[in-house]
Amino acid sequence: MTTHPAATALPIQLRLPGQAAAPVGSIDPFMMYVLHHAFRRDLADFAAAVPRTKLDDxxxxxxxxxxxxxxxxxxxxHHNGEDVELWPLLEERCDETEKLVLEAMDAEHDQIDPLLEECNAxxxxxxxxxxEQTRSALTxxxxxxxxxxxxxxxxxxxxAIAIVQRRMTLHDWEEFEAKMSKQSGLGEMLKMSPMMVKGLxxxxxxxxxxxxxxxxxLLIKLGGPRFRRLDGRAFYYLDR
Known part of the structure; x- marks a missing residue:
């Protein structure tokens, strides 16, 4: 008996600049990859802009x-959603080797949080x-x-995404994404959506x-002008 190709076809996984991998599977976590691209891009921009920005501006x-x-x-x-919704679900289904990966995800989040607080200060x-001293430390x-x-x-x-592909169903992933969207709220999404796709x-x-x-x-279009004004002002010295 021949299986129809559409019944077994897997989604083509998104690969963006800087992305390390895109494990094959039935789930299409493309928005996670889009967010990762945005986070990499933003931190690179901040690290470049801070030493270039005039001290008196x-x-x-x-x-x-x-x-x-x-x-x-x-x-x-993003990290809170993973800690509260994603990793606990996977931990219920994982083997011991996979659990070590998820424990590492938590530990790495704990490393990042103090750095973000330091940057915020x-x-x-x-x-x-x-x-100049604060600028040097911030850089x-x-x-x-x-x-x-x-x-x-x-x-x-x-x-971690390889574990997602092995241990989650498409329905599981859709529920996870729906929870993440609901937690953000429409107003926050209006501000954040243009940031997600900047640089693509x-x-x-x-x-x-x-x-x-x-x-x-629609949110990207509506929020775009306000975002571009702030973004252009913040990173004014990157193009100079």
Missing amino acids: AGTWRALADRWTMFAVALHH GFTTMAAHPD ATLVRAQSILGDHLAHEETD SGADREVVFARIPGILK
Whole structure:
């Protein structure tokens, strides 16, 4: 008996610049990969912008602090959703080797959180009373955060998503994504959606926009002008 190809076809997994892996399986976690791309891009931009921004440009430091808050809220929401919803579900189904990977995911989140708090304090100080010592410390922390978060995202893409593909059903994944969307709220999504797709161009943008739902496309369009104003102000010195 011949099986119809459509019955066994697996989704083509998204691969974006900087992404470490895209394990094959029936689940299509493309929005996770889009978010990972955004997190990598943002941290690289912050690490580059802080040493280039003029010390006496108060408006740009305030914009950088606001833009940092947007990034940090999105990353916290992403990690909290994994800690509360995703890893516990997988732990119920995993073998001992897989559980070690999930324990590492938790431990890596715990490494990242203090760095984000340190960066937040640095941006807050720079927005109020900028000085060279704070700028130097903030730059060093951002570079360290970029390395540690990069390693974590690569580990997640390589090993944790492979566990997702083995242990979750498509229905499980859809429920997880629905919970994540509900926790964000419409107002927050309006602010965050344009950030998710910044920097995607050409074929990558076409592939992503072909997969995202219509409501998200609308939020990206509606929130785009406000986001681009803040983003352009914050990263003013990157192109100079």
